Amino acid sequence: MLRRWLAVLVVGGFWTIALGTACDAGPRQREPLGKTNPVPMHPAPTAKPAPVPARVAAIGYTTPLAPELRRAFDYAAFEPMPEPGPDDWLARHPEKPQSFQDYLRADRSVPNPQRNVIYLLPVGAFPATAPPLAQLATLVRAFFMLEVKTLPAVNVGDVTATMRINEGTKKRQLFAPEVLGWLTKRLPDDAFGLVAVTMEDLYPRPSWNFVFGMASLKERVGVQSLARQDPAFFGEPRPDGGQTLARRRATWTLVHEISHMFGLTHCTYWRCVVAGSNSQDEADRSPLHACPVCLRKLYSAIKFDPASREDALAAVFGKLGIDDEAAWSAARATWIRNGVRTVR
Numbered sequence: 001m002l003r004r005w006l007a008v009l010v011v012g013g014f015w016t017i018a019l020g021t022a023c024d025a026g027p028r029q030r031e032p033l034g035k036t037n038p039v040p041m042h043p044a045p046t047a048k049p050a051p052v053p054a055r056v057a058a059i060g061y062t063t064p065l066a067p068e069l070r071r072a073f074d075y076a077a078f079e080p081m082p083e084p085g086p087d088d089w090l091a092r093h094p095e096k097p098q099s100f101q102d103y104l105r106a107d108r109s110v111p112n113p114q115r116n117v118i119y120l121l122p123v124g125a126f127p128a129t130a131p132p133l134a135q136l137a138t139l140v141r142a143f144f145m146l147e148v149k150t151l152p153a154v155n156v157g158d159v160t161a162t163m164r165i166n167e168g169t170k171k172r173q174l175f176a177p178e179v180l181g182w183l184t185k186r187l188p189d190d191a192f193g194l195v196a197v198t199m200e201d202l203y204p205r206p207s208w209n210f211v212f213g214m215a216s217l218k219e220r221v222g223v224q225s226l227a228r229q230d231p232a233f234f235g236e237p238r239p240d241g242g243q244t245l246a247r248r249r250a251t252w253t254l255v256h257e258i259s260h261m262f263g264l265t266h267c268t269y270w271r272c273v274v275a276g277s278n279s280q281d282e283a284d285r286s287p288l289h290a291c292p293v294c295l296r297k298l299y300s301a302i303k304f305d306p307a308s309r310e311d312a313l314a315a316v317f318g319k320l321g322i323d324d325e326a327a328w329s330a331a332r333a334t335w336i337r338n339g340v341r342t343v344r
Protein backbone atom coordinates (compact mmCIF):
# COMPACT_ATOMS: atom_id res chain seq x y z
CA MET A 1 0.00 0.00 0.00
CA LEU A 2 2.79 2.38 0.96
CA ARG A 3 4.55 1.81 -2.31
CA ARG A 4 1.38 2.40 -4.28
CA TRP A 5 0.71 5.65 -2.41
CA LEU A 6 4.22 6.76 -3.13
CA ALA A 7 3.82 5.91 -6.77
CA VAL A 8 0.85 8.28 -6.92
CA LEU A 9 3.03 11.10 -5.67
CA VAL A 10 5.90 10.16 -7.85
CA VAL A 11 4.17 10.04 -11.17
CA GLY A 12 2.11 13.07 -10.24
CA GLY A 13 5.30 14.86 -9.28
CA PHE A 14 6.84 14.36 -12.66
CA TRP A 15 3.67 15.50 -14.32
CA THR A 16 3.48 18.72 -12.33
CA ILE A 17 7.01 19.52 -13.26
CA ALA A 18 6.59 18.60 -16.89
CA LEU A 19 3.36 20.54 -17.40
CA GLY A 20 4.40 23.44 -15.23
CA THR A 21 7.25 24.27 -17.51
CA ALA A 22 5.72 23.33 -20.84
CA CYS A 23 4.41 26.83 -21.53
CA ASP A 24 7.94 28.18 -21.67
CA ALA A 25 9.30 25.40 -23.83
CA GLY A 26 11.78 26.16 -26.61
CA PRO A 27 11.21 26.31 -30.36
CA ARG A 28 7.58 26.20 -31.33
CA GLN A 29 5.59 25.55 -34.42
CA ARG A 30 2.00 26.22 -35.23
CA GLU A 31 0.11 24.41 -37.92
CA PRO A 32 -3.10 25.43 -39.56
CA LEU A 33 -6.07 23.93 -37.80
CA GLY A 34 -8.04 21.37 -39.75
CA LYS A 35 -11.69 20.49 -39.74
CA THR A 36 -13.31 17.85 -37.65
CA ASN A 37 -14.16 14.52 -39.17
CA PRO A 38 -17.45 14.60 -41.01
CA VAL A 39 -20.31 12.70 -39.42
CA PRO A 40 -20.86 9.50 -41.38
CA MET A 41 -23.93 9.55 -43.64
CA HIS A 42 -26.82 7.54 -42.28
CA PRO A 43 -28.82 5.56 -44.80
CA ALA A 44 -32.10 6.96 -43.50
CA PRO A 45 -32.06 10.73 -44.14
CA THR A 46 -34.52 11.48 -41.37
CA ALA A 47 -32.66 9.50 -38.74
CA LYS A 48 -30.19 11.24 -36.45
CA PRO A 49 -26.58 10.43 -37.33
CA ALA A 50 -24.79 8.33 -34.76
CA PRO A 51 -22.56 10.50 -32.57
CA VAL A 52 -18.86 10.18 -33.24
CA PRO A 53 -17.10 8.93 -30.08
CA ALA A 54 -14.72 11.49 -28.61
CA ARG A 55 -11.80 9.10 -29.00
CA VAL A 56 -12.47 8.97 -32.76
CA ALA A 57 -13.11 12.72 -33.16
CA ALA A 58 -9.84 13.35 -31.30
CA ILE A 59 -7.89 11.88 -34.22
CA GLY A 60 -9.05 14.76 -36.40
CA TYR A 61 -9.97 15.03 -40.05
CA THR A 62 -7.98 12.51 -42.09
CA THR A 63 -9.89 12.36 -45.38
CA PRO A 64 -7.55 14.67 -47.36
CA LEU A 65 -4.44 12.80 -46.23
CA ALA A 66 -2.47 10.38 -48.39
CA PRO A 67 -3.74 6.77 -48.14
CA GLU A 68 -0.75 5.65 -46.07
CA LEU A 69 -1.33 8.41 -43.54
CA ARG A 70 -5.06 7.69 -43.41
CA ARG A 71 -4.28 4.07 -42.61
CA ALA A 72 -1.61 5.08 -40.05
CA PHE A 73 -4.25 7.09 -38.16
CA ASP A 74 -7.02 4.52 -38.62
CA TYR A 75 -8.34 3.35 -35.26
CA ALA A 76 -9.91 0.01 -36.16
CA ALA A 77 -7.13 -2.09 -34.62
CA PHE A 78 -6.89 -0.10 -31.37
CA GLU A 79 -8.63 -0.73 -28.07
CA PRO A 80 -10.52 2.08 -26.35
CA MET A 81 -9.23 3.19 -22.97
CA PRO A 82 -10.95 0.88 -20.45
CA GLU A 83 -12.84 2.21 -17.45
CA PRO A 84 -10.15 2.88 -14.84
CA GLY A 85 -9.94 0.76 -11.70
CA PRO A 86 -10.10 2.64 -8.38
CA ASP A 87 -6.32 2.95 -8.14
CA ASP A 88 -5.65 3.65 -11.82
CA TRP A 89 -4.36 6.97 -13.11
CA LEU A 90 -7.59 8.34 -14.57
CA ALA A 91 -9.55 7.52 -11.39
CA ARG A 92 -7.07 9.53 -9.32
CA HIS A 93 -6.15 12.20 -11.87
CA PRO A 94 -9.15 13.19 -14.02
CA GLU A 95 -7.19 14.95 -16.74
CA LYS A 96 -8.33 17.25 -19.50
CA PRO A 97 -8.17 15.28 -22.74
CA GLN A 98 -5.87 16.63 -25.45
CA SER A 99 -7.19 15.94 -28.94
CA PHE A 100 -5.04 16.32 -32.03
CA GLN A 101 -6.63 19.73 -32.61
CA ASP A 102 -5.91 20.74 -29.00
CA TYR A 103 -2.30 19.72 -29.54
CA LEU A 104 -1.97 21.91 -32.63
CA ARG A 105 -3.28 24.89 -30.65
CA ALA A 106 -0.91 24.31 -27.71
CA ASP A 107 2.52 25.78 -27.18
CA ARG A 108 4.87 22.91 -27.72
CA SER A 109 8.44 22.08 -28.55
CA VAL A 110 9.15 20.48 -31.89
CA PRO A 111 12.47 19.62 -33.50
CA ASN A 112 13.92 22.01 -36.05
CA PRO A 113 16.96 21.70 -38.34
CA GLN A 114 19.20 23.16 -35.64
CA ARG A 115 17.87 21.08 -32.74
CA ASN A 116 16.83 17.61 -33.77
CA VAL A 117 18.92 15.08 -31.83
CA ILE A 118 17.76 13.19 -28.73
CA TYR A 119 20.70 12.61 -26.42
CA LEU A 120 20.84 9.88 -23.80
CA LEU A 121 23.40 10.15 -21.00
CA PRO A 122 24.11 7.06 -18.88
CA VAL A 123 24.85 8.01 -15.28
CA GLY A 124 26.59 5.43 -13.10
CA ALA A 125 27.01 1.71 -13.62
CA PHE A 126 24.62 -0.47 -15.61
CA PRO A 127 24.95 -4.04 -14.35
CA ALA A 128 24.59 -7.00 -16.68
CA THR A 129 20.98 -7.39 -15.55
CA ALA A 130 20.09 -3.83 -16.60
CA PRO A 131 18.28 -3.21 -19.88
CA PRO A 132 20.81 -2.81 -22.73
CA LEU A 133 21.27 0.89 -23.34
CA ALA A 134 22.42 0.55 -26.95
CA GLN A 135 19.21 -1.25 -27.89
CA LEU A 136 17.10 1.21 -25.89
CA ALA A 137 18.72 4.02 -27.87
CA THR A 138 17.79 2.20 -31.08
CA LEU A 139 14.26 1.86 -29.76
CA VAL A 140 14.00 5.59 -29.01
CA ARG A 141 15.33 6.32 -32.49
CA ALA A 142 12.71 4.07 -34.07
CA PHE A 143 9.86 5.45 -31.98
CA PHE A 144 10.58 9.12 -32.71
CA MET A 145 12.46 8.68 -36.01
CA LEU A 146 15.05 11.20 -34.89
CA GLU A 147 18.77 10.76 -34.50
CA VAL A 148 19.65 9.46 -31.03
CA LYS A 149 23.14 9.79 -29.63
CA THR A 150 24.32 8.14 -26.44
CA LEU A 151 26.91 10.26 -24.67
CA PRO A 152 29.87 8.66 -22.87
CA ALA A 153 28.77 7.41 -19.45
CA VAL A 154 29.63 9.51 -16.44
CA ASN A 155 30.26 8.37 -12.88
CA VAL A 156 27.70 9.18 -10.23
CA GLY A 157 30.40 11.19 -8.45
CA ASP A 158 30.81 13.40 -11.52
CA VAL A 159 27.23 14.65 -11.19
CA THR A 160 26.98 17.77 -9.08
CA ALA A 161 23.96 16.75 -7.03
CA THR A 162 23.23 16.12 -3.37
CA MET A 163 23.09 12.47 -2.36
CA ARG A 164 21.42 10.79 0.60
CA ILE A 165 20.74 7.31 1.88
CA ASN A 166 17.04 6.45 1.77
CA GLU A 167 15.83 5.44 5.23
CA GLY A 168 13.58 2.68 3.92
CA THR A 169 15.74 1.03 1.28
CA LYS A 170 19.16 2.00 2.77
CA LYS A 171 20.17 2.78 -0.81
CA ARG A 172 21.83 5.86 -2.27
CA GLN A 173 19.63 8.47 -3.93
CA LEU A 174 20.43 11.50 -6.08
CA PHE A 175 18.53 14.77 -5.69
CA ALA A 176 16.82 14.95 -9.08
CA PRO A 177 16.36 18.77 -9.39
CA GLU A 178 20.11 19.24 -9.00
CA VAL A 179 20.73 16.54 -11.61
CA LEU A 180 18.56 18.57 -14.00
CA GLY A 181 20.56 21.72 -13.23
CA TRP A 182 23.78 19.84 -13.90
CA LEU A 183 22.38 18.52 -17.20
CA THR A 184 21.44 21.97 -18.51
CA LYS A 185 25.15 22.86 -18.65
CA ARG A 186 25.78 19.80 -20.83
CA LEU A 187 23.01 20.28 -23.36
CA PRO A 188 24.59 19.95 -26.82
CA ASP A 189 23.78 22.71 -29.31
CA ASP A 190 21.92 20.35 -31.65
CA ALA A 191 19.90 18.66 -28.90
CA PHE A 192 16.14 18.53 -29.07
CA GLY A 193 16.45 17.03 -25.60
CA LEU A 194 18.91 15.41 -23.21
CA VAL A 195 17.76 12.55 -20.98
CA ALA A 196 19.98 11.09 -18.28
CA VAL A 197 19.29 7.40 -17.65
CA THR A 198 20.47 5.80 -14.45
CA MET A 199 20.17 2.73 -12.26
CA GLU A 200 20.55 5.06 -9.26
CA ASP A 201 17.48 5.94 -7.22
CA LEU A 202 16.22 9.55 -7.25
CA TYR A 203 14.28 11.86 -4.93
CA PRO A 204 12.52 15.12 -5.89
CA ARG A 205 12.26 16.88 -2.53
CA PRO A 206 13.79 16.23 0.89
CA SER A 207 10.34 15.28 2.22
CA TRP A 208 9.63 12.79 -0.57
CA ASN A 209 10.67 9.18 -0.59
CA PHE A 210 11.64 8.80 -4.22
CA VAL A 211 10.80 9.79 -7.80
CA PHE A 212 10.99 7.70 -10.98
CA GLY A 213 12.03 10.69 -13.05
CA MET A 214 11.86 14.43 -13.54
CA ALA A 215 12.07 16.70 -16.54
CA SER A 216 12.28 20.38 -17.32
CA LEU A 217 10.70 21.01 -20.69
CA LYS A 218 11.87 24.62 -20.66
CA GLU A 219 15.45 23.45 -20.32
CA ARG A 220 14.85 20.34 -22.50
CA VAL A 221 16.48 18.01 -19.98
CA GLY A 222 15.23 15.02 -18.02
CA VAL A 223 16.48 12.26 -15.77
CA GLN A 224 14.97 8.78 -15.54
CA SER A 225 15.78 6.09 -13.01
CA LEU A 226 15.30 2.44 -13.94
CA ALA A 227 16.29 1.28 -10.43
CA ARG A 228 12.83 0.56 -9.05
CA GLN A 229 11.74 -1.29 -12.17
CA ASP A 230 13.90 -4.23 -11.04
CA PRO A 231 12.22 -6.42 -8.36
CA ALA A 232 15.73 -7.04 -6.97
CA PHE A 233 15.76 -3.39 -5.86
CA PHE A 234 13.19 -4.35 -3.24
CA GLY A 235 14.98 -7.58 -2.37
CA GLU A 236 12.39 -9.58 -4.29
CA PRO A 237 13.32 -12.40 -6.70
CA ARG A 238 13.30 -11.62 -10.41
CA PRO A 239 10.37 -13.48 -11.99
CA ASP A 240 10.67 -15.78 -14.99
CA GLY A 241 11.01 -13.54 -18.02
CA GLY A 242 12.34 -10.81 -15.75
CA GLN A 243 14.80 -9.59 -18.35
CA THR A 244 12.05 -8.99 -20.90
CA LEU A 245 9.95 -7.31 -18.22
CA ALA A 246 12.84 -4.96 -17.36
CA ARG A 247 13.28 -4.10 -21.04
CA ARG A 248 9.56 -3.52 -21.45
CA ARG A 249 9.50 -1.21 -18.42
CA ALA A 250 12.56 0.75 -19.58
CA THR A 251 10.98 1.13 -23.01
CA TRP A 252 7.71 2.38 -21.52
CA THR A 253 9.55 4.88 -19.34
CA LEU A 254 11.68 6.33 -22.12
CA VAL A 255 9.08 6.66 -24.86
CA HIS A 256 6.41 7.88 -22.43
CA GLU A 257 8.60 10.59 -20.91
CA ILE A 258 10.20 11.69 -24.18
CA SER A 259 6.69 11.98 -25.68
CA HIS A 260 5.96 14.60 -23.00
CA MET A 261 8.97 16.56 -24.30
CA PHE A 262 7.03 17.00 -27.58
CA GLY A 263 4.11 18.51 -25.66
CA LEU A 264 1.87 15.44 -25.59
CA THR A 265 -0.22 15.28 -22.43
CA HIS A 266 -1.50 11.99 -21.08
CA CYS A 267 -3.66 10.06 -23.49
CA THR A 268 -7.22 9.53 -22.28
CA TYR A 269 -8.71 8.00 -25.43
CA TRP A 270 -7.13 4.64 -26.23
CA ARG A 271 -4.87 2.05 -24.64
CA CYS A 272 -1.64 3.84 -25.41
CA VAL A 273 1.94 4.23 -24.21
CA VAL A 274 1.28 7.93 -23.61
CA ALA A 275 -1.56 7.24 -21.13
CA GLY A 276 -0.82 8.10 -17.51
CA SER A 277 0.14 5.42 -15.05
CA ASN A 278 -0.40 5.49 -11.32
CA SER A 279 1.77 2.52 -10.45
CA GLN A 280 4.23 0.07 -11.90
CA ASP A 281 1.38 -2.41 -12.17
CA GLU A 282 -0.65 -0.05 -14.36
CA ALA A 283 2.38 0.77 -16.52
CA ASP A 284 2.96 -2.97 -16.96
CA ARG A 285 -0.56 -3.27 -18.40
CA SER A 286 0.10 -0.53 -20.95
CA PRO A 287 1.01 -1.26 -24.56
CA LEU A 288 4.30 0.17 -25.84
CA HIS A 289 2.78 1.69 -28.98
CA ALA A 290 1.08 5.02 -29.54
CA CYS A 291 -2.62 5.27 -30.40
CA PRO A 292 -3.76 7.10 -33.57
CA VAL A 293 -4.31 10.38 -31.68
CA CYS A 294 -0.83 10.40 -30.15
CA LEU A 295 0.80 9.08 -33.31
CA ARG A 296 -0.74 11.92 -35.31
CA LYS A 297 0.60 14.44 -32.78
CA LEU A 298 4.09 12.99 -33.07
CA TYR A 299 3.80 12.89 -36.84
CA SER A 300 2.85 16.57 -36.94
CA ALA A 301 5.92 17.42 -34.86
CA ILE A 302 8.44 15.14 -36.57
CA LYS A 303 7.09 14.20 -40.04
CA PHE A 304 8.32 10.61 -40.29
CA ASP A 305 7.29 7.88 -42.71
CA PRO A 306 4.82 5.84 -40.60
CA ALA A 307 5.42 2.50 -42.36
CA SER A 308 9.21 2.80 -42.12
CA ARG A 309 8.79 3.73 -38.47
CA GLU A 310 6.85 0.49 -37.84
CA ASP A 311 9.55 -1.50 -39.69
CA ALA A 312 12.20 0.00 -37.43
CA LEU A 313 10.12 -0.64 -34.32
CA ALA A 314 9.42 -4.25 -35.31
CA ALA A 315 13.16 -4.86 -35.74
CA VAL A 316 14.22 -3.40 -32.40
CA PHE A 317 11.31 -4.90 -30.44
CA GLY A 318 12.37 -8.25 -31.88
CA LYS A 319 15.95 -7.70 -30.71
CA LEU A 320 14.70 -6.73 -27.25
CA GLY A 321 12.63 -9.93 -27.07
CA ILE A 322 9.37 -7.94 -26.81
CA ASP A 323 7.67 -10.23 -29.28
CA ASP A 324 4.07 -9.02 -29.02
CA GLU A 325 5.05 -5.45 -29.90
CA ALA A 326 7.35 -6.69 -32.67
CA ALA A 327 4.42 -8.57 -34.22
CA TRP A 328 2.13 -5.56 -33.74
CA SER A 329 4.56 -3.21 -35.52
CA ALA A 330 5.20 -5.67 -38.35
CA ALA A 331 1.45 -6.01 -38.91
CA ARG A 332 1.00 -2.25 -38.76
CA ALA A 333 3.71 -1.75 -41.39
CA THR A 334 1.86 -4.13 -43.75
CA TRP A 335 -1.46 -2.42 -43.07
CA ILE A 336 -0.10 1.10 -43.55
CA ARG A 337 1.74 0.21 -46.75
CA ASN A 338 -0.71 -2.14 -48.45
CA GLY A 339 -4.03 -1.79 -46.66
CA VAL A 340 -3.86 -5.47 -45.69
CA ARG A 341 -4.62 -6.39 -42.11
CA THR A 342 -2.66 -9.40 -40.86
CA VAL A 343 -3.68 -9.29 -37.18
CA ARG A 344 -6.63 -8.16 -35.06
Ligand SMILES: [Zn+2]
Nearest residue numbers: 015256260276
Ligand atom coordinates in the same frame (compact mmCIF):
# COMPACT_ATOMS: atom_id res chain seq x y z
ZN1 LIG B 1 3.49 10.94 -17.97
Ligand SMILES: [Zn+2]
Nearest residue numbers: 267272291294
Ligand atom coordinates in the same frame (compact mmCIF):
# COMPACT_ATOMS: atom_id res chain seq x y z
ZN1 LIG C 1 -2.67 7.94 -27.20
